[in-house]
Amino acid sequence: MDPSEREQYRAAIHGDREAFEMIIRTHSRTLFAIAYGILQSREEAEDVVQDSLVKAWKTRWRVRDPEKFPAWLATVARHKAHDVFRKRRTVPLSEQVIEPTEPESANPSALDHRLQSALAALPELHRAALTLRYFEGMDYRTIENTLGLTNGALRGILGRALTSMRKQLRPALASID
Amino acid sequence: MATIHDEIDNWLAADLHRELSNSERSALHAHLVDCSACRKTHREIKLMNKILEETLADEKPDPAFEQRMLAGFRNRIPQRSGLVRALVDLMRLRATQIAAVAAALLGLVQIGRMITGESVTAPREREGYVGEQFAAQPSQVPTSRAAQSGALAKSDEGAAGRPQGLALKEPPPPAPAQSKDEGRTRAEVERTIVTGSNIPTTAEEVAQATVQEPAPALTNRKLIRNATVELEIASFDNAVQKITAFASDEHGYVATTDSEKQANGKLRGQVVVKVLPENLDRFLQKIRSLGELKNQTLGSEDVTKAYFDTDARLKNAHVMEQRLIDMLKTKTGKVSDLLQVEKELGRVREEIEKMQGELKYWDSQVQFATVTISLAEKDMEEPAAFLLKERAQLSLYTPDVEKIYNETKSLASPKVQITNAQLNRDYSGRVSAQLSMLIAPEESDAVIGRVKGFGRVENFQTQTQRIAQGGSGMSENARTKRDKMELNIAISREEQEQAFQQTSLRIRTSSVDEKAKELRTLAEKQAGRVRSSSFSRDPDGREVANVSLRVPLKNYPALMQSLDSLGKVQNVSVQRQDRAEAQVDESNAPADISIQVYSQGNIVTEESGLLATLRRTLAQSAGAIMWSLRMIGVAIAFLAPWAIAIVGIIWITRRAIRAKR
Numbered sequence: 001m002d003p004s005e006r007e008q009y010r011a012a013i014h015g016d017r018e019a020f021e022m023i024i025r026t027h028s029r030t031l032f033a034i035a036y037g038i039l040q041s042r043e044e045a046e047d048v049v050q051d052s053l054v055k056a057w058k059t060r061w062r063v064r065d066p067e068k069f070p071a072w073l074a075t076v077a078r079h080k081a082h083d084v085f086r087k088r089r090t091v092p093l094s095e096q097v098i099e100p101t102e103p104e105s106a107n108p109s110a111l112d113h114r115l116q117s118a119l120a121a122l123p124e125l126h127r128a129a130l131t132l133r134y135f136e137g138m139d140y141r142t143i144e145n146t147l148g149l150t151n152g153a154l155r156g157i158l159g160r161a162l163t164s165m166r167k168q169l170r171p172a173l174a175s176i177d
Numbered sequence: 178m179a180t181i182h183d184e185i186d187n188w189l190a191a192d193l194h195r196e197l198s199n200s201e202r203s204a205l206h207a208h209l210v211d212c213s214a215c216r217k218t219h220r221e222i223k224l225m226n227k228i229l230e231e232t233l234a235d236e237k238p239d240p241a242f243e244q245r246m247l248a249g250f251r252n253r254i255p256q257r258s259g260l261v262r263a264l265v266d267l268m269r270l271r272a273t274q275i276a277a278v279a280a281a282l283l284g285l286v287q288i289g290r291m292i293t294g295e296s297v298t299a300p301r302e303r304e305g306y307v308g309e310q311f312a313a314q315p316s317q318v319p320t321s322r323a324a325q326s327g328a329l330a331k332s333d334e335g336a337a338g339r340p341q342g343l344a345l346k347e348p349p350p351p352a353p354a355q356s357k358d359e360g361r362t363r364a365e366v367e368r369t370i371v372t373g374s375n376i377p378t379t380a381e382e383v384a385q386a387t388v389q390e391p392a393p394a395l396t397n398r399k400l401i402r403n404a405t406v407e408l409e410i411a412s413f414d415n416a417v418q419k420i421t422a423f424a425s426d427e428h429g430y431v432a433t434t435d436s437e438k439q440a441n442g443k444l445r446g447q448v449v450v451k452v453l454p455e456n457l458d459r460f461l462q463k464i465r466s467l468g469e470l471k472n473q474t475l476g477s478e479d480v481t482k483a484y485f486d487t488d489a490r491l492k493n494a495h496v497m498e499q500r501l502i503d504m505l506k507t508k509t510g511k512v513s514d515l516l517q518v519e520k521e522l523g524r525v526r527e528e529i530e531k532m533q534g535e536l537k538y539w540d541s542q543v544q545f546a547t548v549t550i551s552l553a554e555k556d557m558e559e560p561a562a563f564l565l566k567e568r569a570q571l572s573l574y575t576p577d578v579e580k581i582y583n584e585t586k587s588l589a590s591p592k593v594q595i596t597n598a599q600l601n602r603d604y605s606g607r608v609s610a611q612l613s614m615l616i617a618p619e620e621s622d623a624v625i626g627r628v629k630g631f632g633r634v635e636n637f638q639t640q641t642q643r644i645a646q647g648g649s650g651m652s653e654n655a656r657t658k659r660d661k662m663e664l665n666i667a668i669s670r671e672e673q674e675q676a677f678q679q680t681s682l683r684i685r686t687s688s689v690d691e692k693a694k695e696l697r698t699l700a701e702k703q704a705g706r707v708r709s710s711s712f713s714r715d716p717d718g719r720e721v722a723n724v725s726l727r728v729p730l731k732n733y734p735a736l737m738q739s740l741d742s743l744g745k746v747q748n749v750s751v752q753r754q755d756r757a758e759a760q761v762d763e764s765n766a767p768a769d770i771s772i773q774v775y776s777q778g779n780i781v782t783e784e785s786g787l788l789a790t791l792r793r794t795l796a797q798s799a800g801a802i803m804w805s806l807r808m809i810g811v812a813i814a815f816l817a818p819w820a821i822a823i824v825g826i827i828w829i830t831r832r833a834i835r836a837k838r
Contacts, residue, residue: 015265017256021247028246032238042236050249057254115232133194134233140196155196159187166218166225173224 009066020060024053027070030146031077033135037128038081039088040119048084052077074146078128111172118168126161129154181208185215189222399484399539402454402477402546404461409553410468413444416552420448423463427456429545436552440646443554451545464550471553484539491532498525560645563657567618569625569639570665574674575632581668582610584631592617593624610668618659628666633765635674672708677730677766678753680737683773686744689720692774696724699739703732708769719778725771731764743774 011019028049035045035052056076063072119127125147132143140154149157166173181188181204188205191197197205209216256262267273410416413436421431429452436446452460461473501522505515575581582600589595597613616624629637643657686692690712697707705728712722728736740746 021250024247024250025243028243029238032242036236042238046238046242046245049246050253053246053250054253057250111228112232115228130229131233134229135237140191140194155187155191156184158194159184159190162190162222162225163186165229166221169225169228170221173221173228 006066009069013060013063013066013069015060020057023069023073027073028053029136030070030132030138031073033131034074034077034128034146035081036135037131038078038085038124040116040127044084044088045081048077048080052080055080070146071148075148111169114169114172115165118165121168122161122164126157126164129157130161133158181205182212182215185218186222189215189219190226193223193226398479399481399543400454400477400479401539401542402457402475403548404457404473404475404546405549405551406461406464406470407472407551407553408464408468409471409555411555413446413552413554416467417446417448419467420450420464420550423460424450424452426463427452427460429453429456429460432547441556441560443556445553446551448550448552450548450550452548454543454546457546457548460548464548468552480539480543484536487532487535491529491536494525494529494532498522498529501525562646564644564646565657565659566642566644567621567639567660567662568642568665569621569637569662571625571628571637571667572635573628573632573666573668574635574671575668576671578608578610578668578670581631582612585612585628585666585668588624588627589614592620607672608670610666612666612668614664614666615661616664617661621662621664625664628664632668633671633674635766671767674767675754676727676769677763678733678751678768680733680749680751680768680770681772682740682749682770683747683775684740684744685747685777686774687776689722689774689776692743693722693724695743696740696772696774699743700726700728700736703728703736703739705729705732705736705770715778717778718776720776722774723771724774725769727767727769729764730766730768733768733770736770740772 008019008022012023031049031052032045035048036042039045039048052073056073059076063069119130122130128147129143132138132146138146140158141151143149144151144154147154185208188197188201192202192205209219268277408416417431417434424431429450432449432451434446434448436444438444450460461475501518504518505522508515573581579600582598586595586598594615595612596615597611599611601609601611614624684692693710693712697710700707705726708725708727710722710724712720714720726736
């Protein structure tokens with residue numbers, strides 16, 4: 001890690017507001033990508049990022065090692081997103097369930113729906129990895145660090161995610177092709 | 178190991194994301210050329226990637242996203258005001274944190290001291306000061322006493338822990354500039370304060386004290402020494418002889434002796450010896466060898482002050498006397514004045530003589546020590562004679578107390594003295610008498626024999642006491658003498674006598690009254706007397722007669738046999754009091770028999786009949802029902818509050834759950 005970056009994290013942990021605001025500028029998109037990966041809703045994801053930042057500021061003293069600060073931020077965001085996700089599940093499902101089962105092929109909006117449901121079917125870790133890659137164009141190493149994965153694990157995750165989606169979307173793909 | 182073909186998805190994704198190394202990429206492309214299935218997958222993946230890129234690009238946050246996040250953050254966590262922020266920033270510094278912790282710790286320590294009451298000033302200063310003081314001291318002490326001074330320093334250090342306000346108030350002295358003497362006095366003052374007394378603490382000081390003691394004064398001291406010794410010796414005369422010899426050995430003399438002969442021929446006395454004071458201790462040692470030392474005291478009286486006071490006054494009186502004599506010699510003035518002078522001269526001379534006498538007495542007392550020796554021969558307490566004192570007492574039982582009383586009184590003669598005679602008659606007409614007499618020893622047996630003939634004797638007791646005269650303990654050659662005998666007689670009527678044997682029994686019979694009468698005639702045949710009798714009948718038809726008889730013991734077995742003719746004899750119990758020390762005329766001794774003659778009443782009593790039992794059973798069952806009712810009430814009272822509370826809690830919980838929904 002870059003020494004200046006490290007210093008920034010340290011200052012933020014010790015209550016330096018400016019340093020923390022700088023971290024907000026550089027990291028909120030990552031957090032958004034994670035939250036979106038879980039929730040698949042821009043509005044909710046944005047709220048989650050906002051809540052996570054406030055919570056991170058209030059509980060920053062829990063982080064001992066400045067190097068782990070970004071990963072910790074990501075964890076806070078993931079937990080927040082989970083909370084929101086769980087609350088959403090308690091809402092009666094009946095209205096939502098009907099939507100993705102409508103078979104309307106060769107229609108761009110239909111493809112969109114298909115994609116959304118294929119994404120929804122993925123494990124949330126896979127979704128978060130995908131969003132980080134496609135939103136932020138992050139390299140594998142950074143994604144692994146952010147999500148707390150071991151080195152080289154991401155390749156398999158992304159591979160499986162893409163395959164799963166490819167299989168679900170195969171008819172649509174065929175038509176496009 | 179997995180081949181590219183097996184993991185084609187991973188490889189293709191990584192390729193699209195440009196995460197393959199050059200070698201990996203060429204390997205992948207080589208495989209794609211060979212494998213048509215993988216080529217198809219490649220196409221699909223590429224398409225998938227494109228779709229994802231296009232679709233998700235729309236979902237990306239807008240450029241103002243960060244600004245929104247920042248604004249939201251600032252809104253929810255407002256910036257602190259200047260002062261608070263400065264404080265917070267300050268607390269962020271490591272140095273400030275350490276200082277704060279140190280201050281907090283110090284504060285805690287101070288609070289702890291205040292609570293425990295320990296002095297708040299730092300103790301290090303005090304220790305340093307004391308150490309400095311005594312560090313300077315060894316230079317004033319001779320080197321040969323280094324060890325002693327070390328011990329001194331140590332004792333002072335030990336004491337330094339205690340508060341010593343006085344010493345502390347003085348400023349620390351500039352040690353090198355101070356003179357030795359000053360240092361010494363300071364050190365002594367210090368030590369006095371530390372130990373809290375003037376007792377010398379070291380051997381050094383003790384030595385100094387004895388050296389400083391004014392030696393010449395000792396020789397002028399007027400000390401009167403005296404001793405008392407108490408000795409037990411075998412022979413008084415022998416001891417006096419030896420004491421005289423010892424006294425002359427020690428340049429002394431026997432001042433007085435006196436002796437006294439005891440009744441048992443032993444001698445007791447006192448010898449006063451004067452010896453030179455310096456020989457006193459040796460003399461006492463010698464005296465101890467004479468016999469067993471019982472007691473010894475040694476004392477001295479310092480009369481120095483009184484002696485020299487008197488001496489000075491004597492000198493003044495001499496001067497006065499001389500002046501008065503001179504006045505008489507010149508013979509001027511009136512006769513009355515001369516007479517006055519003469520009178521005064523007489524008074525002064527008298528005073529001078531008195532003082533001279535006093536001084537002489539003291540001189541003699543000081544010149545010789547007085548030893549008072551008390552001597553006593555062994556076995557001083559041996560008795561001279563023994564006196565045998567006899568005392569006898571007896572109780573007489575007789576039908577006619579007054580007659581016997583008078584007969585006994587008539588025994589009086591020069592050798593039989595009646596010291597006390599008393600005849601008592603109480604309100605119920607019972608008569609008793611008491612007599613005391615002193616009988617000459619040679620007459621005693623005859624008189625007692627006659628008294629015994631007057632009636633039935635009981636409780637005859639004699640007691641002999643040997644009294645030592647003029648001492649205590651044993652003596653082989655003391656005489657024994659018989660004293661007059663003291664006899665106490667108590668005379669009372671036969672009824673009052675306590676029965677020698679008591680028997681109680683019951684006789685069951687059908688006709689109680691008749692049998693009770695028969696019983697009386699039986700008793701009269703055996704010379705018995707009826708002491709009391711009673712008869713009663715109870716509602717159940719039971720009859721009881723109680724008869725109490727007294728017969729002489731010799732007729733007792735015959736009477737007991739004859740009782741069998743009356744009915745069935747039951748519950749016989751016999752109680753007998755053997756008075757071992759008393760001489761009892763057994764055949765005539767009275768025996769009490771209390772007899773209960775009784776008949777059986779109704780078999781079923783009023784209380785145990787059928788109706789009574791029924792009634793009782795009903796009452797008991799009603800009681801049991803009442804009791805169980807009461808218990809039920811108690812249980813309800815005990816459980817009801819809990820039941821109400823539990824029901825209330827359940828109700829509230831239900832309401833709360835419903836409200837949530």
